[in-house]
Amino acid sequence: MNRSIHWIVAVVISCGLLIASGAGLAAGAPETAESTNSPKKKEKAKPQKAPAPSAPAPQKSILPGDNRARTTSLAKDGIHDPASPAMQLLQDPSQALSAIPAGQWGEVDWMKAIREGVIKPFASLNGKGNMDVLDMDIILTNTKTMPHVRFPHESHTRWLACTNCHPDVFIAKKGENVMNMDAIFRGRFCGTCHGRVAFSVYICQRCHSIPHENSPPKWW
Ligand code: HEC
Ligand code: HEC
Ligand code: HEC
Numbered sequence: 399m400n401r402s403i404h405w406i407v408a409v410v411i412s413c414g415l416l417i418a419s420g421a422g423l424a425a426g427a428p429e430t431a432e433s434t435n436s437p438k439k440k441e442k443a444k445p446q447k448a449p450a451p452s453a454p455a456p457q458k459s460i461l462p463g464d465n466r467a468r469t470t471s472l473a474k475d476g477i478h479d480p481a482s483p484a485m486q487l488l489q490d491p492s493q494a495l496s497a498i499p500a501g502q503w504g505e506v507d508w509m510k511a512i513r514e515g516v517i518k519p520f521a522s523l524n525g526k527g528n529m530d531v532l533d534m535d536i537i538l539t540n541t542k543t544m545p546h547v548r549f550p551h552e553s554h555t556r557w558l559a560c561t562n563c564h565p566d567v568f569i570a571k572k573g574e575n576v577m578n579m580d581a582i583f584r585g586r587f588c589g590t591c592h593g594r595v596a597f598s599v600y601i602c603q604r605c606h607s608i609p610h611e612n613s614p615p616k617w618w
Contacts, residue, residue, distance in 0.1 A: 470491075471492065497516055498516060505597065505598065507597075508597070529557070532552065535548055535552075540577070540578075543613050545616075546606065546610055546613075547605045547606055547607070548605075548607050549588075
């Protein structure tokens, strides 16, 4: 007697489970259909599509000394008044810079200009004397995963005296100057001139020119 009750209970429970799972399946199908078709869900799906390609906003350069000025005429630069009679007196940058070699990004490449003899700076105010050129590269290796930095004395001493840098900007001893980009971006060390009177600090590879085993391969 006890046994047959057990059987009945077992049969009832398993039937119940079957029905329940069947119902689950039956309910499951329309639910998935609903999830793709219901207007509610569709609304949710929309924002994912939202970043559809829109016309790119005119890019503002991050480069100080950006030389789009090279190609933009003064009349169209949004700064000068094209109707002003003074416009006739101003030389367009495209004309003024036409003889001066450009770097990779269109910026003036002053080193190329001096090497090609396009410019010949005086060594002194009265034009007398010669620059005290020192041919000595310093390789700076505290650069993490960026390529190492080659500091060429030769390039610098064509324009600058030793005292422009030593001892105020750099102690004249390898390894004595603790530098990093934060300080450089704030206008110390190389940033005393680069980004101000010399090429931009954003042209990383002109300083970080020596790849090493932990740096990415040349990207320039
Ligand atoms: C004018 C030269 C110059 C330019 C341009 C330059 N760097 Fe540097 N960078 C240095 C010098 C010098 C050091 C210090 C090296 C040392 O002390 O051995 C340095 C160090 C670094 C370091 C390691 C120290 C730190 O600050 O974390 C990183 C990373 C770095 N530079 C990234 C960059 C990136 C990225 C750019 C371009 C956005 C850049 N640098 C542009 C000269 C330059
Ligand atoms: C534009 C800046 C600049 C100018 C100009 C400059 N130097 Fe340097 N000099 C440096 C830097 C940067 C270092 C490397 C410092 C470091 O490694 O921390 C250096 C290092 C030196 C060192 C140490 C080398 C070593 O192996 O320890 C000597 C010596 C030196 N310069 C002499 C001169 C002389 C002489 C002149 C002029 C003919 C001159 N420098 C002009 C920036 C300059
Ligand atoms: C006192 C000013 C001054 C300082 C400080 C200075 N530079 Fe320069 N640097 C110049 C000038 C000026 C030029 C030439 C103009 C240009 O190329 O924009 C130049 C050019 C260069 C060039 C191009 C060389 C070539 O032959 O093409 C490199 C590389 C360079 N600097 C690296 C550095 C690094 C690295 C530091 C810091 C360790 C540094 N400079 C510090 C003024 C400076």
